[in-house]
Amino acid sequence: MTVLWTIVGIAIFFFGLLVSIAWHELGHFATARWFGIKVPEFMVGFGKTVWSVKRGETEYGVKAIPLGGYVRMIGMLPPAPGQGRLGRSRRTGPFQGLMDDARAQSQMDVLPQDADRQFWTRAPWKRIIVMFAGPFMNLILAIGLFAGILMGIGIQAGGTQVSAVSECVLPATASAPVDDRCPAGAPLAPAAAAGMLPGDRIVSLAGREYGPNDGMELREAIRVTSGPTPIVVERNGQRLPLTVDVIENQVADFADPDRAVTAGFLGVGLLPGDYVQQSPGEVVEYIGGVVAGTAEAITQIPSRVPALFGAAFLGEERSDDSPMGVVGVSRIGGEILAQEDAPWQQDVGLFLNMLAAVNVSLFLLNLLPIPPLDGGQIVPAIWESIKRNTARAFGRPDPGPVDAAKLLPFAYVFVLVFLGFSVVVAIADIVNPVRIFG
Structure with a gap:
């Protein structure tokens, strides 16, 4: 029976993660449509599409690798200054081809009638709202879960x-x-x-x-x-x-x-x-503490990589505050439901509390000013707004959109580092998992 409850717990928590991802993408989707940006795809997961349905101009679906999601908006990158007829810049450099390919990909599905529905054509403040809306949805979900736990179930x-x-x-x-x-x-x-x-x-x-x-x-x-x-x-x-x-x-x-x-x-x-049961003021104080603690934990991730590597490959002890991935948190979800003779308040409270904590992490991580995270689009929009307002104040010509494609080399480095880190975390979660019940 314990094995069955473990499997059920893993499945339920994994479903909760997928809902959190879809909820995040809904923030981007709703605000993009609100500002007239065309959105051809709304997907949960990566890789091969396993199911999809098209409604209007948007295809909604689920992909084979459920480790994230995306909303594809047309025209995420502006054309480069001095761009040629074939979408190639006249500039040269070690990463110029990479940036040109990304710009060309961004313009592939822009039809003539959709020229004014591209992401980059919107005012900077609108782009900031669209990109911030995703992480903000995770924060809203976390607040709702924490409030339900603390004011409904309470703290023992x-x-x-x-x-x-x-x-x-x-x-x-x-x-x-x-x-x-x-x-x-x-x-x-x-x-x-x-x-x-x-x-x-x-x-x-x-x-x-x-x-x-x-x-x-x-x-x-x-x-x-x-x-x-x-x-x-x-x-x-x-x-x-x-x-x-x-x-x-x-x-x-x-x-x-x-x-x-x-x-x-x-x-x-x-x-x-x-x-x-806790009061609204106590809920606010608790959530503030969780957000601050999560932010501190994120800044400490680089210093914890050696210990994580040792736990994954050298058989060293895994600390309770070690970074965990989808495998680890889902396994803990199963461990919670597998506890015998535990009051239902404990099971439900721990389960929802962990899902809320994951959403706080998604909120903070996606605000990091690194592409392809949401913060990697927010920062260029802020910088563009500063440049345009400064030029307007001094009577200078509009400097035009900020070329976000220049951040792509950093994006590729980040993706490689993140993939390597994710593999180490997944191995550690399998061979040496964190256990909250000993």
């Missing part, structure tokens, strides 16, 4: 009910006791010495009361407490006052569980609390 709060009581004091850096027995000479844990038992609910600590879902606040309070401290627990419906001698110990840092810090230690494990 930390509980205050004791799940386990440590028998002795061991630092976080120490290895686990053999056969769950404490080593000789290890002092008794404060909670055990005070008589606390699994199933107790901590009602108050040092005079401050805590509700059933105030587990995080309770944990933070324990860490700044030391010495004999009054504590009240609820056991079998009755409140019992106890005194616990909180000591300092090496414990895992909240922000970085792999790092140990010195703090107050009680020696209890706490059960998770209920799912608590």
